[in-house]
Amino acid sequence: MTRYIVRRLIGTIPTLFVVSLLIYSILLIAPGGPEDRFAQNPKVTAAALEAFRKRWGLDQPIPIQYCRWVGVCNPDGQGLGVFISNQGLPNFLPGFLGGGDNGVLHGDFGYSSSSGATVISLIGARVLPTTILAGVSLVLWVILALGTGVLAAVRRYGKADTAITIFNYVGFSFPTFWLGLMLIIVFSEIFRLLPSGGMWDARTVPIFGTDEYWKFAGSQPVTALLDLGRHLILPVVTLVFVNIAGDSRFVRAAMIDSLNQDFVRTARAKGVSERNVIYHHALRNALLPVVTNIALELPFLFAGAVATETIFSWPGMGLAYIQAVDNFDYPVLMGILVITAVVVVAANLLADILYAVVDPRISYG
Amino acid sequence: MRNRLGSLIAVSALVFAACGSSTTTAAPSVAPPASTAPGTSVASTAPESQAPIPIDITATKYKAEAVGNRGGTLVLGMSGDPSTAWTNIYDTFANDGEAFGPSLWGLWNNTNDLKYYGQLATNVPTVTNKGVVLTGSKMDVTVNMVPGANWSDGQPITCDDVIFMWKWQLDPGQDAAGNVQGKTGYQDISSIDGAGTTTCVIHFSKVYEPFLGLFGPLLPAHYLKTVPVADAIKKLYVDTDLKSAVWSGPYMPTAWAHDAQINYVPNTQFWTTIKKSAAPFDAVTLKLYSNTDTEIAGFVNGEIDAALEFNQNNIAAMGKVAPASIDKVASVTYEQHSWNYASLTKKFGAAGAKALMEALHYAYDKDAINTTITGGAVTPTCNFTNDQAWFNDPNIPCYKHDADKAASVLAAAGFTKGSDGSLSINGTKVELLGCARADRQYRVDTLNLVASQIKPLGIKLTVKAVPPTTVFKGWGLIPADTPCNLTHGNFDVAEFAWVATPDPGSLYTLYSSQFDPSKGDHSGQNYIRVNNPDLDALLAITQTTVDLPTIKDALSKIQKLYVDPANAFPEIALYNWTTVLLKAPTLHNVANNGSASVQTWNLEDWWKDK
Numbered sequence: 001m002t003r004y005i006v007r008r009l010i011g012t013i014p015t016l017f018v019v020s021l022l023i024y025s026i027l028l029i030a031p032g033g034p035e036d037r038f039a040q041n042p043k044v045t046a047a048a049l050e051a052f053r054k055r056w057g058l059d060q061p062i063p064i065q066y067c068r069w070v071g072v073c074n075p076d077g078q079g080l081g082v083f084i085s086n087q088g089l090p091n092f093l094p095g096f097l098g099g100g101d102n103g104v105l106h107g108d109f110g111y112s113s114s115s116g117a118t119v120i121s122l123i124g125a126r127v128l129p130t131t132i133l134a135g136v137s138l139v140l141w142v143i144l145a146l147g148t149g150v151l152a153a154v155r156r157y158g159k160a161d162t163a164i165t166i167f168n169y170v171g172f173s174f175p176t177f178w179l180g181l182m183l184i185i186v187f188s189e190i191f192r193l194l195p196s197g198g199m200w201d202a203r204t205v206p207i208f209g210t211d212e213y214w215k216f217a218g219s220q221p222v223t224a225l226l227d228l229g230r231h232l233i234l235p236v237v238t239l240v241f242v243n244i245a246g247d248s249r250f251v252r253a254a255m256i257d258s259l260n261q262d263f264v265r266t267a268r269a270k271g272v273s274e275r276n277v278i279y280h281h282a283l284r285n286a287l288l289p290v291v292t293n294i295a296l297e298l299p300f301l302f303a304g305a306v307a308t309e310t311i312f313s314w315p316g317m318g319l320a321y322i323q324a325v326d327n328f329d330y331p332v333l334m335g336i337l338v339i340t341a342v343v344v345v346a347a348n349l350l351a352d353i354l355y356a357v358v359d360p361r362i363s364y365g
Numbered sequence: 366m367r368n369r370l371g372s373l374i375a376v377s378a379l380v381f382a383a384c385g386s387s388t389t390t391a392a393p394s395v396a397p398p399a400s401t402a403p404g405t406s407v408a409s410t411a412p413e414s415q416a417p418i419p420i421d422i423t424a425t426k427y428k429a430e431a432v433g434n435r436g437g438t439l440v441l442g443m444s445g446d447p448s449t450a451w452t453n454i455y456d457t458f459a460n461d462g463e464a465f466g467p468s469l470w471g472l473w474n475n476t477n478d479l480k481y482y483g484q485l486a487t488n489v490p491t492v493t494n495k496g497v498v499l500t501g502s503k504m505d506v507t508v509n510m511v512p513g514a515n516w517s518d519g520q521p522i523t524c525d526d527v528i529f530m531w532k533w534q535l536d537p538g539q540d541a542a543g544n545v546q547g548k549t550g551y552q553d554i555s556s557i558d559g560a561g562t563t564t565c566v567i568h569f570s571k572v573y574e575p576f577l578g579l580f581g582p583l584l585p586a587h588y589l590k591t592v593p594v595a596d597a598i599k600k601l602y603v604d605t606d607l608k609s610a611v612w613s614g615p616y617m618p619t620a621w622a623h624d625a626q627i628n629y630v631p632n633t634q635f636w637t638t639i640k641k642s643a644a645p646f647d648a649v650t651l652k653l654y655s656n657t658d659t660e661i662a663g664f665v666n667g668e669i670d671a672a673l674e675f676n677q678n679n680i681a682a683m684g685k686v687a688p689a690s691i692d693k694v695a696s697v698t699y700e701q702h703s704w705n706y707a708s709l710t711k712k713f714g715a716a717g718a719k720a721l722m723e724a725l726h727y728a729y730d731k732d733a734i735n736t737t738i739t740g741g742a743v744t745p746t747c748n749f750t751n752d753q754a755w756f757n758d759p760n761i762p763c764y765k766h767d768a769d770k771a772a773s774v775l776a777a778a779g780f781t782k783g784s785d786g787s788l789s790i791n792g793t794k795v796e797l798l799g800c801a802r803a804d805r806q807y808r809v810d811t812l813n814l815v816a817s818q819i820k821p822l823g824i825k826l827t828v829k830a831v832p833p834t835t836v837f838k839g840w841g842l843i844p845a846d847t848p849c850n851l852t853h854g855n856f857d858v859a860e861f862a863w864v865a866t867p868d869p870g871s872l873y874t875l876y877s878s879q880f881d882p883s884k885g886d887h888s889g890q891n892y893i894r895v896n897n898p899d900l901d902a903l904l905a906i907t908q909t910t911v912d913l914p915t916i917k918d919a920l921s922k923i924q925k926l927y928v929d930p931a932n933a934f935p936e937i938a939l940y941n942w943t944t945v946l947l948k949a950p951t952l953h954n955v956a957n958n959g960s961a962s963v964q965t966w967n968l969e970d971w972w973k974d975k
Contacts, residue, residue, distance in 0.1 A: 052543045114448045116455075116598040121605055125623065181658055188662040189685045196662035198625060202440050202652040202669070207622045313655040315625035322655075323446055323624065 001356065008352070012345045019341040020104075020334075024066050027330055034058065034113035034328050056113060069110070069334065071103020109335040114327040119335040122320060128209060129199055130304035130316030136232055137239035138301065142294055145244050149251025153286075154278060156256060164248065172245035180238045180311035187234060197313030199231050208315075235312040239305055250293055254286035261285070288359050295351035299343045303336075420913040422755050422867075423489050425480035429954050429970035432645050437973060439646045439952075441965070442669035444654045446624045450602040450610070453581060454546055459963060463673050464627055464651055467968040468614040471581030472508060472527075474966060477694070477956040479753040479867045485522060485583055485613060485639075486510055497576075497911050503555075504572050504911065510563040515634040516585045517612040524565035528557045529586030531567075538594035550579045574911050575870040585611040615640065615969035616649045627651040635969075645972035658682055664690075664947045670973060671952055673964050675945035677742035678807060686947055695744060696942035696959040697751045697865040700808075702729075702815070703851070704858045704935040707883075707894035717790045719933040720778030726764060726930035727771035728819045731939055738811050743940040747928050749865065749872075750920070751941065751959070755913070756869045758921035764930050772822055780823075788823030796825045797857035800849035803830035808860040811939070815858075826858070836861065840887030851892040852882045859892070862942065864961055869920050873904045876923075893935040900926060949973075 035052055053059045057068055057075060064082065067073035073082040074091040085091040085100035093099025095106060102108050109119035148168070152161040188196035195201070199208050205227050206212035217224035258264065259282045267281045268274075304318035313319070317336060324332040356362045445460045452461035452469065470484040481489045487509045490496020498505045514522040534544070534551040553573045559565035569576070588611040592600045602610045607618045615636065616629035629651070631644035652669055654660040657679045664672040665685045675683075676696070683691055704725065709718035731745035747763035750756065780790045788795040799816065801808035809830045816826035831849045836859065840852045848855050863875070874880045878896040880889025903926075906919040927934045944959040954970040 052541055054541065111599060114456075115604060116449065117604050122623065184659060184662045188666045192666050195668060196666055197654050197659040198652060198663075198668075202626055202650045203438060207620050207626050207628065209622070210620060310655045311659065313624065313653070313659050315622060319624045319655055327448065 001353075005349070005353065008349050012349070015345055016338075016341060019345075020070070020338050021066065023334065023337045023341070024069065025062075027333060028062060028065075034330050069103055071100060071105030071108065073103075074100050075102055104338065109338075110331040112324075112329050112332050114324075114329045114332075119331050122332055123317070123335050123339065125209060126304075126315065126317045126320045127302065129314060130309070130318065131301050132228070133232065133235055133239070133309070133314055133316060134301045134304055137236045137243070137305075138294075138297060140236060141240040141244045142247060144240065145247030146251055146290070148244070149248045150255055150278065150283060150286075152248070152252045153255030153259060161252075164252075168245035168248050171241040171243075174242055176238060176242050176305070176307040177311055179241065180234070180308060183234045183238060184311070194233055195231050197311075199228070199315055201227050201231075235305075235308050235314055238308050238311070247290070247293065247297075251286065251290055254289050255282060258282040258286040288355070291354050291358055292351045295347055295354050298347040298350065299340060302343045303340045419493075420755055420917060422481050422491065422913065425476040425482065426478050427476045427480075427956055427967070429967065432642070432970075432972045433953065434972055434975050435643055435645050436647055437975075438648045438650055439671075439971060439973060440650045440652060440669045442652045442654060442660050442663055442672040443674050444657045444660045445674070446653050447627075449598070450604065450607065450618065450621075451598060454584070455543055455598050457545055459674060459961070462961070462963040463965050465618065466582075466614070466963050467965050468612045468617050468629070468632075469582040469584075470613045471583055472510075472579070473577045473581065475867050475958070475960050475962040477958040477960075477962075477966070479697070479751060479755070479960055481577055481867070483511075485514060487512075489577065491913070492911055493913075499572065499911065502571055504569040504576075506567045506569065506576055508559075508565040508567060510565065511639055512563050513638050514563075514613075515638045516588075517617050517632045517634050518588075519634060520585065520587050520611070522563075522583070522585075522613060524557065524559035524562055526583055526586045527565050527567070527580060528560055529589060530580060530584050531557055533584070533586075533589055533594060536594040542595055542598050550576060572909055572911060574907060574909075574916070575866075575868045576911075578866070578868060583613065585613070587611070613639075615644065616646075624653055624655060626653060640969060645970075649968070661686065661947070670949045671955060672947040675947070677739045677943040677945070680742045680943070680945060681740055683945075683947070687950075689950060690947050692946050692948055692955065692957040693943050694957045694959040695751065696944040697754075697867075697961070698862050698942040698944075698959075699746060699749060699751075699865065700743075700811075700860065700862045700939040700942065701749070702812075702858050702860050702937045702939065703893045704937065705854055705856055705892070705894055706896070706935040707854055707881075708857050709935070712793055713790050713795070716778060717780070720774055720780065721795065722933035722935055723930045724771040724774040724822065725819065726933075726937060727767045727774065728822060728824075729815060729937055729939075730766045730768075730818050732766070733818070734811055734814060734939055737814055738807050739940070743943050745940045746938050748924055749863070749927060749936070749938055750924065751865055754865065754867060754869075756917045756920040758917075758924050761921070761924050761928050763928065768818075768821065771819075775822060782823045786823055787825060794825070795823065797827070798848070798855075799826050799828045800836060800856045800859040801828070801830055802833040802836050802861070804833060812858070812860055840882060852887060854883060854892070854894060860939075867960060869916060870907050872920075872923065873908055877901050877904045895935055897926075 034056060035058065050059070057065055060068070064073060067082070068075050072092045074085050076086060077084055077091070083091055085093070085098060087098040089098035091100035092105055095101045100106060107120070109123070111118055112122055115122075148164045152164040155161050184196050187194040200213075205224065206216050261282075264277060264282050267277050272281070302317060304316040304321075306318035306321055308314065309316045309318035310322050320332065321336050323329070324336065443460060443463055447460045447464040448456045448458050449461055450465045450468075452465040472484060472486040473481050473489055474484045476482055483489055488494065488496065490506050490508065492499070496507050508524075508527065510522060510524065516522055531551055531554055533539075534546065535548055539548075550573050553569050553571050554567055555570040556568045557565055558568070567576070588601060589597065604621045604623070607621060612632055613635065615632060617632045618627050618629050620628045627650070629649040631646070636642060636644050652663070654663060657675060660672050661679070661682050663669050680691075680693075704722060706718060706722070709721055712718075713721055735741055735743055735745050748761065752759065775788065778790070780788050780795070782788055799812040801812055803809070809828060812826070812828040816828060819826060829849055835843070835847060835849055836851055838850060838852065843850055843853070845853050846855065847853065849859065850856070851859060874890050876891060876895050878891065878901050879885070880891040881894050881896065882889045882892060883894070900923065903919045903923050907916055910916060926932050927936070944957060944964070946955070946957050946964050948955045951974040953972050953974075954967065956967055958964055958966045
């Protein structure tokens with residue numbers, strides 16, 4: 001298993017390289033660019049635009065731009081010297097070994113071209129809000145998907161199955177933005193029961209993630225949790241309702257498949273209770289593909305839900321992504337996309353490992 | 366979206382709605398006679414000698430009500446995260462102005478009725494009050510700064526700041542940093558006297574009429590000096606370290622959670638040295654929503670005391686808001702159709718283009734546009750000025766929609782309708798290309814509506830929706846044959862909005878033949894390719910004098926030229942935008958501002974009932 005993991009980890013390097021190259025290329029091909037936010041402003045002269053492009057390295061050939069972004073090339077170097085750090089050694093080496101300090105290899109994702117803030121600080125502030133929203137939603141929809149999937153499979157073609165199937169297809173068919181807006185109109189605007197957006201009450205609770213917030217949460221944990229919970233309800237309901245269908249149908253299919261297996265028939269013939277047959281025999285086997293599927297959904301915890309975060313003003317990764325798109329903020333976009341790619345690759349690896357863990361028949365030895 | 370005041374009073378006058386501001390550094394002059402000039406009925410192009418009409422650009426009707434209650438937190442709402450605290454320096458996004466305008470004051474600002482008032486200056490210099498002195502072709506402006514005023518860190522606000530900012534703006538490092546305020550105006554300053562004092566005399570090497578737009582905001586010299594110019598945007602006013610920044614306005618930001626919230630506390634130096642009273646609020650919070658629908662719901666739900674930055678397109682979603690809480694004013698932003706006169710002339714000849722343009726003015730049914738596109742949320746206009754602008758001539762009547770007149774104008778010019786109903790002249794069918802950015806559906810809809818209005822005349826207008834950058838990208842940044850690009854003139858008509866400023870000077874870059882973007886350095890904004898020597902001469906007046914009656918007289922003539930269809934002016938104003946804010950009934954002194962001064966322009970006066 002260890003050898004397998006090491007082999008897979010080494011294999012992620014070319015994968016991530018190709019992914020980053022693709023993302024970089026797509027962004028460069030896409031219309032617009034960081035300097036476009038000045039394109040409609042005639043006060044920014046052609047000379048100023050050129051200087052701006054030079055400052056951000058946009059005047060360089062694309063391979064050089066990419067090379068600098070990765071951290072293999074030194075932005076201060078000329079000719080072949082671009083590969084040499086200011087310390088005289090290959091730039092890709094870590095700084096403490098005489099390498100450079102620029103590029104993602106050195107943990108430098110650059111600066112936001114619209115705000116000037118570091119990309120890492122912008123992304124860092126978004127991870128926890130997204131993880132909270134996505135985590136709560138994921139846990140809920142997985143639990144509900146398991147429950148409804150099992151129930152639908154056990155009561156196949158019965159009223160419960162029909163009801164769950166209709167519920168799933170309705171949820172699956174609802175556009176997220178529409179459902180979110182409807183929930184806001186009903187529960188915020190008409191009944192005024194729940195906040196329309198945001199992650200905390202601006203009147204009574206400090207900004208989430210700040211020292212003040214943690215002090216507040218420490219001194220009034222119930223209030224802080226209730227406040228967070230109130231703000232979570234509508235976006236979580238939206239995410240769960242829309243996303244439950246896929247997993248629920250997946251569980252239903254796996255359970256039906258499992259319930260038709262010989263070992264289930266044998267268990268029933270041996271007089272095992274129906275409850276035990278379902279939960280100890282059929283479900284455990286049905287979970288194998290489900291676990292893999294859920295592991296592949298884990299990147300959602302980082303990447304967030306773009307539409308839901310945007311509708312509910314949830315200050316997470318999805319909203320940051322939309323903002324970066326709007327502002328042609330390529331450094332931030334690259335940061336989000338590449339880190340997401342890393343998480344996706346890691347989740348795939350985790351899925352494979354989990355598969356081996358839950359299914360003893362599988363060995364990566 | 367609107368642009369912030371700085372740009373507004375500043376510099377140039379007209380800017381794209383939601384975009385940057387315009388300006389030019391070119392010297393004013395009268396353009397050569399034009400081969401494609403629309404006719405004009407304006408007889409005189411020079412200022413007439415007459416008794417000057419007193420014009421007071423400071424005579425505002427705004428009067429703040431005395432603060433009746435202090436304490437508590439004011440919670441504002443806005444949709445969209447500001448991009449930078451460097452409002453009007455490195456960005457002109459309206460949200461930047463709302464968020465940081467109240468934190469960093471300029472020398473002057475505009476009231477909600479488009480009058481000028483001093484912020485860090487005690488008065489508004491004019492020729493009348495001897496604050497502006499003309500010496501030949503040069504100009505001296507005396508700035509009396511608020512005596513004893515301090516920055517938030519206790520350092521005095523003096524002419525040293527004015528002098529340093531002037532030099533800082535001209536630093537070559539600004540080019541690479543992307544300073545959107547530009548050098549215009551600053552580069553016309555030859556020197557500034559008054560170092561170490563609060564009375565500064567700014568010496569201009571030429572007349573620079575929009576000088577009230579400079580130094581908005583004024584930046585603290587001692588803070589700027591701490592880093593090289595090129596590093597300023599990265600190291601100063603950093604979003605993660607706002608507490609160490611230096612401010613001058615009533616409330617200063619202390620924390621900024623992007624896409625979520627900005628916290629402010631009273632700037633004690635402001636309240637003790639400038640306003641000389643206690644702050645009405647203990648704190649101000651700006652809650653950032655990601656869309657206007659959620660913001661409106663948040664206001665209805667009582668999450669915020671005031672909701673900022675709406676326009677006519679949001680009114681339909683305000684059904685649950687108490688009517689008394691909806692504050693609407695006419696914006697300086699106006700929606701218009703820019704017709705490419707060069708393109709029309711090339712297709713239909715000079716006489717044909719003139720007649721076609723005249724007919725189009727009559728053919729537009731702007732009331733139908735208002736009711737169909739905006740749901741009646743705007744007021745149709747025929748003019749480019751805001752009613753409250755000091756240079757507006759209210760006596761110029763608008764023409765009426767008259768489809769029959771349009772048809773007769775075309776017929777008289779030799780246009781004929783074929784058996785298929787299509788209009789043509791000299792064998793050329795009148796088939797036109799209309800352009801709008803794809804992310805503004807209402808513009809696409811408006812053009813389609815106009816297409817249906819002019820179809821009975823036999824005119825075929827094909828509407829094309831394209832990415833915004835395709836419309837606005839500059840000369841060298843896009844292939845010359847890109848359809849719908851304004852700079853290259855690849856359109857017959859395009860819909861977008863202009864943001865007028867309280868100063869008329871920037872009309873020069875829009876309508877002077879010098880600024881045809883096909884010419885010179887291609888930075889001009891005369892996308893309509895109007896080329897009229899009489900108009901050029903009138904526009905030149907706005908660049909060469911600071912005598913307000915003279916400017917107003919010239920502007921009156923320009924308005925006449927613009928409005929009278931007989932002059933075939935190739936821009937058709939449709940309507941002024943409506944600027945909307947929502948305010949709780951407990952809030953006082955909220956004075957909705959339809960200019961780029963933004964709605965928080967007088968935040969220091971706001972207070973709330975207990």
